[in-house]
């Protein structure tokens with residue numbers, strides 16, 4: 532780990548929770564008798580699909596922006612994102628009264644682009660398969676004096692994301708296992724800080740799309756593995772690599788990284804829609820898909836599942852469930 536890396540701690544998660552009070556929803560923890568019966572376990576679903584702007588990303592974005600100094604607030608924020616981070620930054624910037632520019636891929640879901648514009652964010656489009664989004668974001672930041680807030684590899688973002696798991700443990704008490712969707716690792720690393728502080732014995736699993744298992748490769752090899760943009764329906768986890776900060780915590784505090792196939796994600800989406808009346812986007816289904824596949828090892832346990840987001844066009848939801 533480079534000396535310059537300043538990792539957040541649980542104190543930062545607790546401080547983020549105070550900043551978020553009155554701004555983020557304390558999302559419900561839902562139960563399902565059908566899920567409990569299927570797995571022979573007690574399941575606790577933390578519903579960040581019901582968070583403001585439809586995903587946990589509001590937590591990290593708001594926490595990071597709330598810490599800006601007056602000069603940064605005047606310059607505003609720039610972000611690059613496949614969708615939910617974009618909406619989170621745009622909404623947080625609007626609440627805090629600063630300008631926001633969002634760099635988005637050409638194939639981002641229409642609902643996410645529209646919602647970002649709706650929250651007042653200025654959208655710049657790039658080609659996901661050709662352009663380097665981080666370079667575009669950095670150039671904008673330099674030219675216009677804006678502060679770049681990355682979607683996951685930032686201590687304030689990670690600390691903010693950890694507040695969801697903190698709320699979950701506060702409500703349920705210790706759990707035996709917790710399943711968390713994994714893209715670049717902001718949510719998983721923040722959840723790890725909360726888990727190790729509030730439920731140290733709890734097994735913590737990150738779950739990635741099968742087509743993009745760079746996190747699993749990184750976790751098992753001990754170095755950050757880079758991959759091409761994976762083709763998966765889980766558009767919120769199409770990341771090419773973990774972050775330096777997120778990986779340092781994931782390595783230290785997470786028990787394993789698992790994967791789920793697109794077919795398993797569709798089946799989980801179907802379960803949420805039909806049994807729990809919840810709209811969950813494909814990426815939000817990663818945790819439950821992996822828990823179902825691990826059923827034999829979860830028998831009799833208390834199991835947390837983090838549902839990370841619900842931003843899916845209804846047309847796409849219908850097509851995925853019909854297909």
Ligand SMILES: *Cc1c(COP(=O)(O)O)cnc(C)c1O
Nearest residue numbers: 615714715716717718767839840
């Ligand atoms: C961003 C996102 C993820 C992945 O989060 P990371 O912090 O990048 O690991 C998972 N689910 C949803 C809905 C997301 O928007």
